[in-house]
Amino acid sequence: MPFAASTLLDRLGRPGDLRLGLSPRGGHPTLPTGVEALDRMLGGGLPRGRLVELTGRRSTGRTGLACAIAARATRHGEVVGWVDPTDALDPETVMTTGIAPTRVLWVRPRTEHDAPKAAEYLLGAGGFGLVVLDLAEAAPHLRIPWPRLTRAAERTRTTFLVLAPERRAGSYAALGLELSERRAHWSRGPGRPTLLDGVTAALTVARDRLGVPGRRLTVRHACA
Amino acid sequence: MARIACLVVPDLPVAAIRRADPDRAGRALALTDAPGAHVRVVAASAEARALGVRPGRHTAAQARALATDLIVRQRDRAAEDSARRALVDVAASLADRIELAPDGTVCLDAGGAAHLVGSEAGLATALVARAARVGLEARAAVGSSMIVARLAAYHGHGTEVVPPGTARGFLAPLPLACLDPPAAAAETLARWGIRTLGELARLPVEEIATRLGVPGAALVRAARGEDERPLAPQSFAGAVEEAMALEYAIDTVEPLLFALHGLARRAIERIGLAGTGCAELGLALELDDRSRDTRTIPLVAPTRDVKTLLTCLRVALEARPPRAAVVRVVLSAVPARVRATQLGLFTPAGPAPERLATTLARLGVLCDPARVGVPVAVDSHRPGDAGVAPFTLDATAPPAPAGAAACRLVIRSLRPPRPLQVFTERDAPCFVRGTGLGGRVVGLAGPWRVATEWWNDAACARDYYDLELSDGGIYRCFRERRSGDWFVDGAYD
Numbered sequence: 064m065p066f067a068a069s070t071l072l073d074r075l076g077r078p079g080d081l082r083l084g085l086s087p088r089g090g091h092p093t094l095p096t097g098v099e100a101l102d103r104m105l106g107g108g109l110p111r112g113r114l115v116e117l118t119g120r121r122s123t124g125r126t127g128l129a130c131a132i133a134a135r136a137t138r139h140g141e142v143v144g145w146v147d148p149t150d151a152l153d154p155e156t157v158m159t160t161g162i163a164p165t166r167v168l169w170v171r172p173r174t175e176h177d178a179p180k181a182a183e184y185l186l187g188a189g190g191f192g193l194v195v196l197d198l199a200e201a202a203p204h205l206r207i208p209w210p211r212l213t214r215a216a217e218r219t220r221t222t223f224l225v226l227a228p229e230r231r232a233g234s235y236a237a238l239g240l241e242l243s244e245r246r247a248h249w250s251r252g253p254g255r256p257t258l259l260d261g262v263t264a265a266l267t268v269a270r271d272r273l274g275v276p277g278r279r280l281t282v283r284h285a286c287a
Numbered sequence: 288m289a290r291i292a293c294l295v296v297p298d299l300p301v302a303a304i305r306r307a308d309p310d311r312a313g314r315a316l317a318l319t320d321a322p323g324a325h326v327r328v329v330a331a332s333a334e335a336r337a338l339g340v341r342p343g344r345h346t347a348a349q350a351r352a353l354a355t356d357l358i359v360r361q362r363d364r365a366a367e368d369s370a371r372r373a374l375v376d377v378a379a380s381l382a383d384r385i386e387l388a389p390d391g392t393v394c395l396d397a398g399g400a401a402h403l404v405g406s407e408a409g410l411a412t413a414l415v416a417r418a419a420r421v422g423l424e425a426r427a428a429v430g431s432s433m434i435v436a437r438l439a440a441y442h443g444h445g446t447e448v449v450p451p452g453t454a455r456g457f458l459a460p461l462p463l464a465c466l467d468p469p470a471a472a473a474e475t476l477a478r479w480g481i482r483t484l485g486e487l488a489r490l491p492v493e494e495i496a497t498r499l500g501v502p503g504a505a506l507v508r509a510a511r512g513e514d515e516r517p518l519a520p521q522s523f524a525g526a527v528e529e530a531m532a533l534e535y536a537i538d539t540v541e542p543l544l545f546a547l548h549g550l551a552r553r554a555i556e557r558i559g560l561a562g563t564g565c566a567e568l569g570l571a572l573e574l575d576d577r578s579r580d581t582r583t584i585p586l587v588a589p590t591r592d593v594k595t596l597l598t599c600l601r602v603a604l605e606a607r608p609p610r611a612a613v614v615r616v617v618l619s620a621v622p623a624r625v626r627a628t629q630l631g632l633f634t635p636a637g638p639a640p641e642r643l644a645t646t647l648a649r650l651g652v653l654c655d656p657a658r659v660g661v662p663v664a665v666d667s668h669r670p671g672d673a674g675v676a677p678f679t680l681d682a683t684a685p686p687a688p689a690g691a692a693a694c695r696l697v698i699r700s701l702r703p704p705r706p707l708q709v710f711t712e713r714d715a716p717c718f719v720r721g722t723g724l725g726g727r728v729v730g731l732a733g734p735w736r737v738a739t740e741w742w743n744d745a746a747c748a749r750d751y752y753d754l755e756l757s758d759g760g761i762y763r764c765f766r767e768r769r770s771g772d773w774f775v776d777g778a779y780d
Contacts, residue, residue, distance in 0.1 A: 098694060121760040124696065126780040131694045142637045142680070145662075151699040153777065154662040154673050160695045164661050168678050170650055171658040181653055188646040190638030199699065199780065247730055247755050257732045259753045259761065259779070261696050284696040286779075 091273055094192060094222045097135025098128070100280050101266065110237050110273055111192075112220040114213045118227050119242030121199075123264045124284040125226050126151075128242070129195055130160040132224065137166035141192025144168045144185035148178035149200045179207050186215035186223060198227045209235040230269065239270030242282070261285035288451060290407065291518060292382070292397040292429045293436035294374055294414045299391040300330040300362050303370040306422040307363065307531045307549065315340070315357045317350045322361055324348040329362065365530030365615065367391070373421040373557055375523050380417060380560035381410065384520040386433075392440075394433045394518055411446035421556045430454060435512040438465055454512035459485025466509050472499050476506075484510040526569065526619040529554045536575045536612035540604050543613055544597060550618040551596045558622045564589030566623035568596060570603070573615035580609045584648070589623040592641035596620075599648040606652045637680055647678065668739035669747050670763070671700045671776050696779050698763060704776035707764060719756055719764070721775055730755030734766075753779070 428439030733752035
């Protein structure tokens with residue numbers, strides 16, 4: 064077949080190709096995470112203007128991965144909003160991830176119940192490449208207006224990343240990433256003190272409205 | 288040869304009231320110095336004068352009898368001051384040598400403005416147009432001296448230019464009254480048959496000085512278009528202030544915001560004349576219990592968006608409403624350069640300054656301003672200390688650190704540290720129990736000792752451990768050396 068015709072068919076779709084539902088991730092703008100394997104798996108990164116859940120139990124590396132994503136965003140000039148209702152962010156260790164702190168707006172609501180409102184303000188402002196809502200240690204019964212927040216994220220094309228012990232946004236999340244099977248690594252040896260080297264965890268795509276769920280990779284978090 | 292421009296607002300007290308309350312435009316308005324029916328009218332609008340009201344002659348009651356729909360109000364000195372300063376701002380946008388007279392007349396050096404407006408006629412037109420932007424119906428003129436420019440402004444066609452060498456010819460037909468002579472001198476001159484400035488200018492100065500004294504000589508020189516002194520430039524730097532006395536005390540936020548809307552709009556217009564934005568708002572409310580409520584509202588980024596300023600004012604007033612009804616409002620705006628809307632050519636634009644200012648104001652109310660900002664690592668040996676710095680988006684900020692993103696294990700702080708119950712075996716923790724965590728110790732690192740600030744009350748002497756528990760968590764725990772108590776202050780995640 065002539066080259067031009069073949070190329071045209073590749074673009075338009077060959078007879079028999081069916082495309083159901085939304086267009087594949089390849090057509091949706093993404094926010095790269097900075098973790099190469101994860102970006103490859105997700106087709107470029109986290110979807111912009113969508114809600115992404117990053118879940119897992121304590122010490123599986125949720126916060127570290129969120130910081131890595133924020134670090135990549137700030138290094139490329141994006142502004143990141145971080146809503147921290149439990150005042151859990153530790154600037155000293157967070158800086159080791161490469162975050163540019165002047166590009167991070169750290170918001171600590173007085174109570175957990177103000178956290179959704181703070182997130183709504185940030186999402187509605189526009190111009191933020193990433194807004195993180197840290198519910199990792201928040202009360203499980205905290206009511207979150209998911210429809211309003213997802214609409215605000217969509218309107219301003221902001222990637223809205225929610226950290227939580229388990230999935231809470233249901234079908235409002237375009238992408239759900241789950242960290243599990245955490246293993247800690249300790250460095251030991253004769254004459255040397257034992258130190259925590261880091262953890263490895265399995266990252267599973269638990270939900271992906273724009274792609275294929277079920278994919279896995281192993282993420283290693285090293286101690287600074 | 289010096290060229291002076293003059294900017295005047297006829298009937299400034301009336302114009303100031305109408306500027307503060309545009310609904311009064313076109314209405315018959317009379318102003319008094321004090322409340323009461325028997326006080327004299329000190330100023331009246333053209334509509335009121337057309338109905339027969341005469342300032343200085345009629346009392347408020349007499350004026351109301353002449354015109355049934357006459358509005359009688361007390362003078363608003365604060366609004367007059369704001370109007371005078373607004374005229375100064377207009378002049379300052381075109382010249383840098385400005386003098387403000389007590390009656391509100393603004394004289395400026397017209398020499399340096401030619402490159403901005405092209406001609407002296409263009410200067411006069413620009414002054415009048417910019418005065419209209421700040422809410423004042425002004426008249427302007429350019430002449431060879433302050434007195435010529437001033438008289439031309441009052442008696443010309445609105446944007447008058449008196450060419451060099453023609454001042455005496457321009458002034459000649461003007462009546463003597465336009466110089467506002469002292470009563471005794473006016474009577475004497477009238478007896479001599481002197482009716483116009485041209486006739487006065489022909490009189491010899493020395494003889495007039497002998498007969499009428501220094502005021503008489505000054506009148507002759509003024510009639511010739513000569514100033515008694517040169518332009519004395521004044522400095523007018525600082526915040527732009529708009530003030531208004533309210534007709535009635537306001538005790539709810541919405542009507543107060545309505546009044547503030549006008550003040551904010553006028554302040555922004557004045558600030559915008561110099562191409563700057565508002566970086567900080569000051570609000571001073573005089574209350575009907577004779578107290579004052581002053582507050583400062585900093586903005587993250589200079590802005591000229593009135594809606595943003597009103598949102599910040601609303602947030603501040605709703606967070607802390609005035610304790611009594613408000614009778615007078617003074618709004619001041621500190622000018623600063625407006626940030627470019629783009630952070631860099633190859634970087635994302637970031638939040639718009641106006642929206643960011645509004646968002647930060649709202650977050651400040653929701654979370655407390657001290658809990659919103661840039662995370663800062665405190666210069667301390669105590670683990671877990673954190674600080675916050677104000678969030679500003681600076682286009683010239685240093686670039687972010689280079690290098691690949693690192694997936695690091697970070698600490699999730701527990702503030703304040705939570706007490707633990709720790710069971711030890713051969714001085715090493717083997718079982719831990721606490722609020723929200725607990726289990727057998729399956730991995731351990733430490734201790735490492737932290738002893739800091741031993742010289743003050745915040746002394747810290749702790750042995751830290753990293754503990755992996757059977758509940759799945761990895762925690763940073765410490766034992767206070769003095770008390771022996773155990774705490775957890777962070778979880779690795």
